Amino acid sequence: MAEQMYDAPTYDPRTAEKEVQQYWLDNGIYEVSEDSPKPKFYCLAMFPYPSGQLHMGHVRTYTLGDVIGRFQRLKGKNVLHPMGWDAFGLPAENAAIKNKVPPAEWTKSNIAYMKQQLVSLGFSYAWNREFATCDPDYYRWEQWFFTRMFNKGLVYKKAAMVNWDPVDQTVLANEQVIDGRGWRSGALVERRELAQWFVKITDYAEELLDDLDKLDGWPEKIKTMQRNWIGRSEGVEMTFPLRDPIKDAGDGLTVYTTRPDTLMGATYMAVAAQHPIAKAAALKSEQVADFIAQCAQVKVAEADMAKMEKLGIDTGFTAQHPLTGDDVPIWVANFVLMEYGSGAVMSVPGHDQRDWEFAKKYALPIKQVVKPRPDSGEECDIEIAAYLGKSGVLMNSAEYDGLDFEAGFSAIADVLVEKGLGNKQVNYRLRDWGVSRQRFWGCPIPIVNCSVCGPVVVPEAELPVLLPADVALSGVTSPIKTMPEFYQTTCPKCGIDAERETDTFDTFMESSWYHVRFASSDYNEGMLDQRAKYWSSVDHYVGGEEHAILHLLYTRFFHKVMRDEGMVESDEPFVKLLALGMVLQNGVKMSKSSGDAGDPQKLLDTYGADAVRMAMMFAAPPEHSFEWSEHGVESANRWLRTRLWKTVVEHLAQGEAPLLELAKLDQGQKELRRIVHETIQKADDDYGRRLTFNTVISSVMSLMNQVMKFDDNSPQGLAVTREALVAAVTIMAPITPHICQLLLKKISNVNLEQVEWLAVDEAALLKTTVDMIVQVNGKLRGKFTAAPDTGKAELEQMAKNVENVVKFLAGKTLRKVIVVPNKLVNFVVS
RNA sequence: GCCCGGGUGGUGAAAUUGGUAGACACGCAAGACUUAAAAUCUUGUCGCUUUCGAGCGGUGCCGGUUCGACCCCGGCCCCGGGCACCA
Numbered sequence: 001m002a003e004q005m006y007d008a009p010t011y012d013p014r015t016a017e018k019e020v021q022q023y024w025l026d027n028g029i030y031e032v033s034e035d036s037p038k039p040k041f042y043c044l045a046m047f048p049y050p051s052g053q054l055h056m057g058h059v060r061t062y063t064l065g066d067v068i069g070r071f072q073r074l075k076g077k078n079v080l081h082p083m084g085w086d087a088f089g090l091p092a093e094n095a096a097i098k099n100k101v102p103p104a105e106w107t108k109s110n111i112a113y114m115k116q117q118l119v120s121l122g123f124s125y126a127w128n129r130e131f132a133t134c135d136p137d138y139y140r141w142e143q144w145f146f147t148r149m150f151n152k153g154l155v156y157k158k159a160a161m162v163n164w165d166p167v168d169q170t171v172l173a174n175e176q177v178i179d180g181r182g183w184r185s186g187a188l189v190e191r192r193e194l195a196q197w198f199v200k201i202t203d204y205a206e207e208l209l210d211d212l213d214k215l216d217g218w219p220e221k222i223k224t225m226q227r228n229w230i231g232r233s234e235g236v237e238m239t240f241p242l243r244d245p246i247k248d249a250g251d252g253l254t255v256y257t258t259r260p261d262t263l264m265g266a267t268y269m270a271v272a273a274q275h276p277i278a279k280a281a282a283l284k285s286e287q288v289a290d291f292i293a294q295c296a297q298v299k300v301a302e303a304d305m306a307k308m309e310k311l312g313i314d315t316g317f318t319a320q321h322p323l324t325g326d327d328v329p330i331w332v333a334n335f336v337l338m339e340y341g342s343g344a345v346m347s348v349p350g351h352d353q354r355d356w357e358f359a360k361k362y363a364l365p366i367k368q369v370v371k372p373r374p375d376s377g378e379e380c381d382i383e384i385a386a387y388l389g390k391s392g393v394l395m396n397s398a399e400y401d402g403l404d405f406e407a408g409f410s411a412i413a414d415v416l417v418e419k420g421l422g423n424k425q426v427n428y429r430l431r432d433w434g435v436s437r438q439r440f441w442g443c444p445i446p447i448v449n450c451s452v453c454g455p456v457v458v459p460e461a462e463l464p465v466l467l468p469a470d471v472a473l474s475g476v477t478s479p480i481k482t483m484p485e486f487y488q489t490t491c492p493k494c495g496i497d498a499e500r501e502t503d504t505f506d507t508f509m510e511s512s513w514y515h516v517r518f519a520s521s522d523y524n525e526g527m528l529d530q531r532a533k534y535w536s537s538v539d540h541y542v543g544g545e546e547h548a549i550l551h552l553l554y555t556r557f558f559h560k561v562m563r564d565e566g567m568v569e570s571d572e573p574f575v576k577l578l579a580l581g582m583v584l585q586n587g588v589k590m591s592k593s594s595g596d597a598g599d600p601q602k603l604l605d606t607y608g609a610d611a612v613r614m615a616m617m618f619a620a621p622p623e624h625s626f627e628w629s630e631h632g633v634e635s636a637n638r639w640l641r642t643r644l645w646k647t648v649v650e651h652l653a654q655g656e657a658p659l660l661e662l663a664k665l666d667q668g669q670k671e672l673r674r675i676v677h678e679t680i681q682k683a684d685d686d687y688g689r690r691l692t693f694n695t696v697i698s699s700v701m702s703l704m705n706q707v708m709k710f711d712d713n714s715p716q717g718l719a720v721t722r723e724a725l726v727a728a729v730t731i732m733a734p735i736t737p738h739i740c741q742l743l744l745k746k747i748s749n750v751n752l753e754q755v756e757w758l759a760v761d762e763a764a765l766l767k768t769t770v771d772m773i774v775q776v777n778g779k780l781r782g783k784f785t786a787a788p789d790t791g792k793a794e795l796e797q798m799a800k801n802v803e804n805v806v807k808f809l810a811g812k813t814l815r816k817v818i819v820v821p822n823k824l825v826n827f828v829v830s
Numbered sequence: 831g832c833c834c835g836g837g838u839g840g841u842g843a844a845a846u847u848g849g850u851a852g853a854c855a856c857g858c859a860a861g862a863c864u865u866a867a868a869a870u871c872u873u874g875u876c877g878c879u880u881u882c883g884a885g886c887g888g889u890g891c892c893g894g895u896u897c898g899a900c901c902c903c904g905g906c907c908c909c910g911g912g913c914a915c916c917a
Binding site for chain 2: 051163171173228231550587623632634685689771777815820824
C-alpha cells in the first residue's frame with residue numbers, strides 16, 4: 001500500500017478508490033502464474049463487444065464475475081480472472097459508415113475508453129493477459145484452427161439463404177431488416193442463395209447432447225434449452241417414388257418423419273421453394289414461378305417464417321405412396337425450409353395441425369389413421385382439428401389397424417426397410433454452423449479459390465491473412481471485395497493466379513475459443529500452449545442468459561474439437577455457469593441496438609465504484625431480470641459512509657480492543673457473537689453455493705444494525721465489536737473492495753490480498769432458546785420459546801397453554817397434532 | 831408460432847428442505863438537530879376491521895393435493911429471453 005494511505009474521518013470514494021486502484025495496478029496484485037501451490041480457479045465473465053461505453057448490463061455481469069473471483073481468492077485459490085474484447089462485428093461497420101471513421105480506429109478508441117471504465121470499477125483483472133479479437137495475433141490462430149478443421153473434413157461449402165438488399169447491394173443481418181425492408185435503403189429485402197462455408201457441428205450433436213448430463217454446475221433451464229435446440233428425434237427417412245422422373249430431382253422424393261405410424265394418412269407432399277422439384281415446376285407454370293418469387297419476400301428468420309400465413313401451390317407433379325402406390329400430389333409450401341433435412345416433408349393432415357390447416361385451406365384430403373382408445377376419454381373430431389395423440393391405435397391402415405404408436409412405428413418402418421424405401425434414423429434439429437459473412441469487419445476466411453484446384457486453405461506459414469486497417473466504408477459492399485491488392489493472389493497448391501475468399505467469419509468464431517487463449521495470450525508459436533491445459537476448464541463462467549444457446553453451444557463444440565486436436569484435456573469448456581437475467585431498460589434488454597443509455601459514468605463519478613457495485617448486487621439475485629434504477633446507488637454510498645466507514649473509525653477511536661475471552665462473555669455479548677457467526681456462515685453459503693449476493697449484503701446490513709445497537713464499551717464488549725466489524729468488512733470485500741481494502745488495513749493492518757476468509761465458530765452458533773409458533777388448523781395463533789430440542793410431548797403441552805391458543809382450542813375436538821421440533825406445533829381441530 | 835424463464839407491499843426484493851409472507855433496503859409520513867436548508871439521527875409504514883388483546887383478507891387468475899402451499903400438480907393470463915447474420 002502506498003505510504004500515504006487514504007485516511008479521513010469521512011469517506012470520499014472519489015479520492016480513496018483511485019488510490020486503491022493505483023495500488024492494485026502498480027503491484028500487479030491480480031496477475032497470476034501457473035506455479036502456485038494453491039488450487040487453480042478460472043473465473044471468466046463473457047467479454048464485451050466494445051460498443052462505446054459500458055452499460056448497466058456490463059456493470060452487472062462484471063461485478064458478479066469480480067465478486068466470484070474475489071471470493072475464491074479469499075478462499076485461498078489461485079484465481080485467473082482475465083478480460084478482453086470481442087472486437088469484430090457489425091456496429092463498427094455502422095459507425096464507420098455514419099462517422100466516416102475506419103472500423104479499426106473506432107473499435108480501438110472504444111476499447112481505450114471502456115477499459116478505463118472497467119479499471120475505475122475496480123475489477124480484479126489480470127490485465128497483462130488482455131487482447132482484442134481483431135488483433136492479428138489473435139485471429140491468426142483462428143484462421144489456423146479453421147484450416148485444421150478443414151483438413152479434418154469438418155468444413156464444407158453449400159448454398160444458403162441470406163437477406164439481400166437490392167438497393168445497397170449488400171447482405172443484411174436479421175436485425176437490419178425491419179418490416180421486410182432494409183433499414184438504410186428502405187428497399188424490399190429478398191431472400192437470395194449464396195455459397196457459404198459451414199462447419200460440421202452436427203458431427204458432434206450426439207456428444208453435445210449427451211455431455212449436458214455431465215454439466216452439474218449448469219442451470220437446468222439452460223441445459224433444457226440446449227437439449228431442445230439440438231433436438232434429437234427418432235424417425236424414419238423414406239423415399240416416395242416419383243410418378244415420372246423430374247430433371248435434377250431424380251426419381252424419388254426423400255422425407256424424414258417421426259411419425260411413420262401415420263404413413264397411411266399421408267395425402268400430399270410439400271417441398272421448399274428452392275427444391276429442385278419446385279424449380280422444375282416453375283419452368284412449366286407461370287403461377288408456380290410467381291409463387292416461388294413471392295416466397296423470396298420473407299426474411300431469413302424462423303420467427304418470421306412461423307408467423308407468416310402458410311401458403312402453397314400444386315406443382316402438378318405426383319409421387320407414389322410407398323405402401324399403397326396411390327398418387328400423392330406434390331405441393332410447394334412457403335413454410336418448408338430447404339436448409340432442414342431434405343427440403344421436403346410428407347403431410348399427414350389428420351395428425352399434424354399445420355398440415356391440417358393447410359389441407360383445409362386448399363381442400364386437400366384429410367384421412368384419419370389414428371383414433372383414441374375408447375377408454376382414454378380423449379375427444380377427437382378430425383373435422384375440427386388434427387388428432388395429435390400418440391396413445392391411440394391405428395385405423396384405416398389396412399393390415400396395421402389396431403397397432404399402437406410403437407408397434408405401428410416398427411411395423412411400417414420394417415416394411416419400408418424391406419422394400420428398400422426407407423431406414424430408421426436418428427435426426428437432430430441442430431443444423432451445421434454457417435460461418436461465412438459478407439462483411440468487412442471480421443476475420444478473413446483463409447481460403448484461396450483456384451480455378452484448377454478448387455478451394456485451397458492458406459498454408460500456416462502465410463497466416464495471418466491480414467484485414468486491411470485503413471479503409472472507408474460506404475455501406476454498399478465490403479471494401480475487400482473491391483480491393484484487388486487484397487484478393488489477388490496465387491494458388492498455394494499449383495501456383496496459378498487465384499482469388500482469396502473475401503467473406504469473413506461469423507463473430508461467434510472468435511468468442512468460441514477466447515476462454516482458452518487467455519491462458520496463452522502471449523504465446524506466438526501456436527494457438528495454445530501447456531498453460532491452456534492448466535487453466536481449462538473455466539471453473540465459473542458468468543454471462544447473460546441471452547447466450548444460453550448459440551454462443552455456449554458453439555464454444556462447447558470448439559472445445560471438443562480442440563480436445564480432439566490434443567490442445568486441451570477437458571471435454572467441456574465451462575464447469576459452472578451463471579446465466580444472468582437481463583438488465584432491462586423500458587422493459588427490454590439493454591444493448592447497443594436498443595438504446596445505450598444506462599452509462600454508469602455519472603454514477604461512478606458521483607458515488608464511486610463500490611456504491612455502484614453494491615447497488616447492483618443488492619438490486620436482485622443474479623438470475624432475475626430487472627429494470628435498472630439508479631435509486632439504490634445513493635443509498636449504497638450512504639450505507640458505506642455512515643454505517644461501515646464511520647462505525648469502524650469510531651470503534652478504532654476507542655482504542656485497541658483486548659483479546660476475546662469467551663468464558664468472560666455476558667449474554668448480550670454472546671448474542672452478538674452468535675449473530676456474527678451466523679452471518680459468516682450465511683455469507684459463505686450465499687457466496688459459494690447460492691450465488692445470491694443480494695442476501696449477503698442484507699445480512700451484513702442486519703449485522704451492522706445489531707453492532708450499532710450493541711453500545712458496550714467494556715473490554716470484552718470492544719473485543720466482540722472488533723470481531724463483528726472485521727467480519728462485516730471481510731464479508732463485504734468482494735462486493736466493495738476499495739473501502740474494505742482501506743478498512744482492513746486500519747482495523748487489522750493487513751492488505752486485502754493477504755486476507756483469508758473467516759472461520760465459523762460452531763460453539764458461538766448454539767442457541768439457548770428457540771422461537772416456536774403455534775397453529776390451529778394451519779393458522780398462526782401464538783408463539784412461545786422453548787429450550788432447543790425439547791421433546792414433542794412437552795412442546796405440545798407448552799403450545800396448549802399459550803394464552804391466545806387456548807381460546808381457539810376451547811370447545812373443539814382435537815383431531816390431530818403435528819409437532820415439528822424447533823419450529824412449530826399445529827393443532828387440527830373440528 | 832416454437833423452446834426456456836418470470837409474476838410477492840407504492841418500489842427493488844426476502845422467505846435455502848412444503849412450516850411465522852414481506853427480512854434488508856428504497857420511497858413516503860411524522861419527529862429531533864438547524865435561523866433555514868442539506869446532511870445525519872429516531873419512529874411508523876401490505877389492505878381492511880379493532881374493545882389495541884387481536885381478527886379477517888392477501889404472493890398474476892381459476893382449480894387441486896396437504897394438518898399446512900409464494901413453494902408441489904392441472905388449466906389460463908401477462909411480461910421477458912432465444913429462434914441459427916445483434917452480440
